[in-house]
Amino acid sequence: MSEISPQADDVLVRFSGVRKTYDGEVLVVKDLNLEIRRGEFLTLLGPSGSGKTTSLMMLAGFEVPTEGEITLDGRSIRAVPAHERGIGMVFQNYALFPHMTIEENVAFPLMVRGLSRDARSIKAKEALAMVKLDGLARRRPAQLSGGQQQRVALARALVFEPQLVLMDEPLGALDKQLREHMQMEIKQIHKSLGVTVVYVTHDQTEALTMSDRIAVFNDGVIQQLDTPNGLYENPQNRFVANFIGENNTLDGVVEEILPNGFCRVHLTDGHFVTARAVNVAGVGARTSLSMRPEKVHVEGLGPSHVNRLMGTVKETVYHGDHTRIRLAVAGTLDFVVKMRFRPNRPCPTVGERVAVAFAAEDCLALDAAPGESQES
Amino acid sequence: MSENPLKARLRRAERMRQLKAFGLIAPLLGFLLIAFVAPIASMMLRSVHDTELREVWPTVTQRMDDWTDRKAVPDEATFAALAADIKSSFADKTLATAARRLNYDMRNGRSLLFATARALPPTADNWTQAVISANDRWADPETWGAVKRASGPFTSYFLLAALDRNRTAGGKIIAQPPEEALFVDVLKRTFVVGLGVTLLCLVLGYPVAYLLATLPPDRGNLLMILVLLPFWTSLLVRTAAWVVVLQEHGLINNALIWLGIIDQPVRLIYNQIGVYVAMTHILLPFMILPLYSVMKAIPPSYVRAARSLGAPPVTAFVKVYMPQTLPGIGAGGLLVFIMAIGYYITPALVGGAGDQLISYFIAYYTSSSVNWGLASALGAVLLTATLVLYWIYNKLVGVDGVKLG
Numbered sequence: 001m002s003e004i005s006p007q008a009d010d011v012l013v014r015f016s017g018v019r020k021t022y023d024g025e026v027l028v029v030k031d032l033n034l035e036i037r038r039g040e041f042l043t044l045l046g047p048s049g050s051g052k053t054t055s056l057m058m059l060a061g062f063e064v065p066t067e068g069e070i071t072l073d074g075r076s077i078r079a080v081p082a083h084e085r086g087i088g089m090v091f092q093n094y095a096l097f098p099h100m101t102i103e104e105n106v107a108f109p110l111m112v113r114g115l116s117r118d119a120r121s122i123k124a125k126e127a128l129a130m131v132k133l134d135g136l137a138r139r140r141p142a143q144l145s146g147g148q149q150q151r152v153a154l155a156r157a158l159v160f161e162p163q164l165v166l167m168d169e170p171l172g173a174l175d176k177q178l179r180e181h182m183q184m185e186i187k188q189i190h191k192s193l194g195v196t197v198v199y200v201t202h203d204q205t206e207a208l209t210m211s212d213r214i215a216v217f218n219d220g221v222i223q224q225l226d227t228p229n230g231l232y233e234n235p236q237n238r239f240v241a242n243f244i245g246e247n248n249t250l251d252g253v254v255e256e257i258l259p260n261g262f263c264r265v266h267l268t269d270g271h272f273v274t275a276r277a278v279n280v281a282g283v284g285a286r287t288s289l290s291m292r293p294e295k296v297h298v299e300g301l302g303p304s305h306v307n308r309l310m311g312t313v314k315e316t317v318y319h320g321d322h323t324r325i326r327l328a329v330a331g332t333l334d335f336v337v338k339m340r341f342r343p344n345r346p347c348p349t350v351g352e353r354v355a356v357a358f359a360a361e362d363c364l365a366l367d368a369a370p371g372e373s374q375e376s
Numbered sequence: 377m378s379e380n381p382l383k384a385r386l387r388r389a390e391r392m393r394q395l396k397a398f399g400l401i402a403p404l405l406g407f408l409l410i411a412f413v414a415p416i417a418s419m420m421l422r423s424v425h426d427t428e429l430r431e432v433w434p435t436v437t438q439r440m441d442d443w444t445d446r447k448a449v450p451d452e453a454t455f456a457a458l459a460a461d462i463k464s465s466f467a468d469k470t471l472a473t474a475a476r477r478l479n480y481d482m483r484n485g486r487s488l489l490f491a492t493a494r495a496l497p498p499t500a501d502n503w504t505q506a507v508i509s510a511n512d513r514w515a516d517p518e519t520w521g522a523v524k525r526a527s528g529p530f531t532s533y534f535l536l537a538a539l540d541r542n543r544t545a546g547g548k549i550i551a552q553p554p555e556e557a558l559f560v561d562v563l564k565r566t567f568v569v570g571l572g573v574t575l576l577c578l579v580l581g582y583p584v585a586y587l588l589a590t591l592p593p594d595r596g597n598l599l600m601i602l603v604l605l606p607f608w609t610s611l612l613v614r615t616a617a618w619v620v621v622l623q624e625h626g627l628i629n630n631a632l633i634w635l636g637i638i639d640q641p642v643r644l645i646y647n648q649i650g651v652y653v654a655m656t657h658i659l660l661p662f663m664i665l666p667l668y669s670v671m672k673a674i675p676p677s678y679v680r681a682a683r684s685l686g687a688p689p690v691t692a693f694v695k696v697y698m699p700q701t702l703p704g705i706g707a708g709g710l711l712v713f714i715m716a717i718g719y720y721i722t723p724a725l726v727g728g729a730g731d732q733l734i735s736y737f738i739a740y741y742t743s744s745s746v747n748w749g750l751a752s753a754l755g756a757v758l759l760t761a762t763l764v765l766y767w768i769y770n771k772l773v774g775v776d777g778v779k780l781g
Contacts, residue, residue, distance in 0.1 A: 062680055082683040083692070089684035095677040099699040108695075109685035160686065 012038040012164060012196050013059065018068035020054055028054045030220040032068070036198060038163075041190050043199045045207040046217030047243075055217075056166055056200050061085050072164070083112075088157030088165040092172045094149040096141035102128070102152050103137035109160040127155040130189065147178045154186070158193065167199045171206065183210050204244050208232070216240050232292075237279055238366045241290040248296065248335050250289040251369065254280050263365055265289060269331040273307045274360040279367050286368035293338040295362035298325060298354050305357035311335060313352045323347050329356055420759075423535055423752035426528040428477045432470040433461040437527035440520075446547065449504070449517055456503040458514075458523075459496055466493040480747065481533060481542075482522040488513055518544070534753035559737070559754065563761065566733040569651060569723075570716035574663075576656040577712045578705065581663035585704070588664070589671035603664050611658065615725045618654040619645060622726070650726035658722060659715055663708035670704030710769060714762060734758055 013036035020029040029051040036042050044052035057063040059070060061082030070077055077085055088109075096105050106124040115123070128134050131151035141149055150170060157165050170186075171179045187210050190197050201207055207214050208228040216223045216231065216239070224231060224240045235241035242249070252265040255272065263277040265287055273289065280287050297305065311329035322338045325348065329335040337356060339347065348354050430437045435457040443450040465471045471489055478485035492511045500506035508515045525533050525543060536542060540557040541549050551557065584603065588596055606614060621627045622645040629641040644650060674697065682692035720735040727733075734754055741751035 060680075060684055062683070081688075082680075083686050083688050085684075086686070087684060089681065091677045091681055093675060093677055095675070095681035097678060097682075097696050097700075099702075108682070108687070112682075112685065112687040112691055112695075156685065166684075 010038045011035045012073060013198070014069075014071045015055070015059075016069050016071075018055070018058065018065045018070060020051070020058060020063065020066050027220055029058075029065075032220075032222065034215060034222060034225070036196065039194050039196055040212040041187070041197045041199065041210060043201060043207040043211040043214045044217055045201060045204060045214050045243075047202055050217040051220040052200050052202075052215075052217040053168060056168055056198060059198065060087055060089055060166055086160075086162050086164075088160065088162040090150075090153045090157045090165070090167040090170045092169040094141070094146075094153045094173075096149055096152055096156075098141055100140075101137065102133070102139050102141065102144070105141065105152060106156045106159050108156065113160060123159055124155075127159040128152075130158070131155045131185075146174050147182060150174065150182060151185075154189070158189070158195070162195070164196045164198065167197065169201055170199075172201075172203075179206070186210065208244070216243060218243070234278070235290065235364065235366070238288045238290065238369060241364065241366060246293050246336065248291045248293060248332075249369075250291075250330055250332060250335075252287055252289060254283050254285050254287050254365065257283060262360055265365055267330050271309055271330055273309070273363060275307075275363040275365040276361060278364045280365050287365045288368050290364045290366055291358055291362060293324070293336045294322075294340075296335075296337045296356050296358045298337055298339055298348060298356055306360050307363060308355050308357045311354060311356050313348050313350050313354060315350060316347055318347075327354070327356065419748075419752045420756055421752075422748050423538075423756045424530050424532065426477075426526065426531040426533065426749060428528075429474055429523070429526040430528045432465045432468075432474045433458075436461045436523065440524045440527040443520065443524060446517060446521065446524075449515060449520055452502065452504050455507050455514075459500070459503050459507055462489065462493050463496060477526050478522055480537070480750070481525060482519065485522070488519070531749075534749040535756065537750055538753035538757045559734075559757075562732070562734050562737060563757065565731070566717050566735075566758075567761070569648075569655070569731075569733060570713050572652060573655045573659060573716045574709050574713045576652065577660050577663035578709060580656065581660055581667060581708065582701075582705075585664045585667035585671055588668050589674075590676075600668075603661055606658065607661055611721060614658060615654055615722045618650065618657070618726055622650055622653065645726050646728040646731075648727075648731055651723045651731050654722045654726045655716060655719060659712045662711045662715060666707035666711065667701065667704040670701055670707070674700050706769070710766070713765075717758065717762065 013034075015032045015034040018029060018032040019027055021027050028049075032051075032055060034055075044055060046052045054063060058065050059072075061077070061080065065078070072080075072085065072087075096102075097108065100108070103121070103124050106127050107120040110120040110123055125134065125137065128137060131154055133148060133151055133155070136144065136148065141152065144152065153170070157167075167186075171182050174182060183206060186197075199207075199210065208231075211228055213225060213227055214231055215225045218239050223243075224236045226234070226236075231240060231244050235244060238249070241247050250267055250273070252267040252273070254263050254277075255266045256264040257277060257280075258264060258274070261277055262274055263280060265273050265275055267273060267289075275287075275289055309329050311327035313325055313327055314333065315326040317324040317326075320341070322340050325337045325339055326333075327335045327337065335356070436454065439450070439454045439457045443454060449455075462471065465474055471493060472486075475486040475489045478489065482488075488511055492507065492514070495510035497506055513519050521544065525531060533543070536549060538559050540552045540560045542552055543549055584599075588599055588603070591599060619626075623629070624641045624643070624645075626644075628644060629638075632638045633641065644653070678696050678700065679692050682696040683689070687695065717733070718735055719733060720739060723731060723733050724736055724739075735758075738751050738754045738758075741747045741754065
């Protein structure tokens, strides 16, 4: 969790009942209700077309909500044009003005605010120093590398000290190493300035490393709003479980609801499994079980591992610190187990029959996949 | 021989590549040389090369090189040579050629030559007196100056004439009297019309190109077809259509009278208005297309970034969008301007007598008065002026900044 612990009631931005359609038929955003707290790093995560970018654009003022209200600092911004919202924005393609030098780019928000030339220059230099680009003030954007351009874009979005900064997939065009480096740097700047950041990405790793909270979007609806840890450990539905991190899925029917929030599930191949009842309708309802690959053990039946299924090894891939084992288990061919490397334990070979075991605690009973199991 | 074999091999490979590249452009290069470069070069040469008089008056033109004291008439031998040339060319019926050439540069040159030819005695002791008594204009050094200037083989006469300048017998360059000056005004008019049409095209074309570049593709295509429509009809047809629309009892005048805005038809054609309207209409696509291609390449995120950074729409447009369209403005402007100053058909059909551009005079001297020297000189002046403007433009904007597609 972040060092800045925002007060839950200190809300900077509030979406209430926001809906958006472009063609009058399909809702890109369906009934969005979201509170963004002052000083937090909130990520809108989702596949493309899930409505996350549209939501960001409505907040920035480039799209108008078809219905509903967005408030910034308690005031509705429906009638406030984009340039009066005082929101800094960083774009995926950087959007640095090619006909201006780096310093002119960074000084642009100050120029339109009528600051004097000297004040502009001083502030722009400070902002460039913050992103460690002091020496490049006279260059043109085209002379900079992608990473440097992104830093300039960052400096430009921060130089006028906005209370809210929006970032639309800002690292999408960078290579992996640079992306990871920039993630750290953006996080660092966020911490030191205390600015509120709304960050849009489709990269779940990026979202997990950077965010205080993540809103997972799908189909124009927020599926879950939680901390990175909460999303990974306690996904509330099948989509979130599959989208965040790696996941194994087994389909079944709820047989019995147990006390303490557990349930017994009858798998499609006849086995029974005990799972945490996170999102199930009741006895007789179809459900989708979710297990993280690192929480499943091969032949390591411990005291808590109440669930035990037999499987056939299809493939093993050596990863150094762990081995990925793909098995055919309970009707699925894609059951993945991450086996941590231990010196005295041999890796099972392809074709071998092994037992996979997992705790009831680590097996989540979620909403069923639509359609699929009904047909089979 | 000590050369590194790798280098030699690389060079051989490179040479093969260059030969192939040359082979690909060779047909076009040959065509251009024969059909474009050679004729233009020979026309340009005609603006300074002048052998008409030399061919019919071989002796006297030769002697003109020895005439150094331009304040006095030449010596007896030159007069004798003149008399001999006039007689022989009169007999060969080539005197008219000499008369036409001298007429470019002096008044009544034709009557002077034929009167002299008829009055010359068969023989004379003193040809100076005989020629002057045949026609006393031969006592004027200026008359001899004209002969001298027409003697060739190279002359600055046509180029000077194209700039309304002339040489005295003494070789000084003087301006033509105002009533004879013509081409400087025509040249000025050509550039003013070119500039005006370019500005009109920019003002009318910029918003259209902007709309085209920002519309979704399906509606953009329809508008694009409307823009390109003029390209698909003949230039002559479009110009003729403007005559129908703009004439005294044409569509516009009738409509204005019917609406009661005017009582009398307004003169819209055979004057500058007609020239501007028709040329702007015809050249508009050449402005819109380069602008469109440049605008299409500007992502909307630039203006959005400017807006989010606090720029009101107009500021964002002027400070961020417009500077990025400069290459398109440059390309479209250059294209329209260069095409406009060479325009012939449209001003000839919809302009009045006083609205003709320089190409009209080039055509006139080429085909009607067959003064190819002057036609070439006018062409050379137009070409030079265009190149100078292009050079200035390059200094200001940089041709690298021009984007045609």
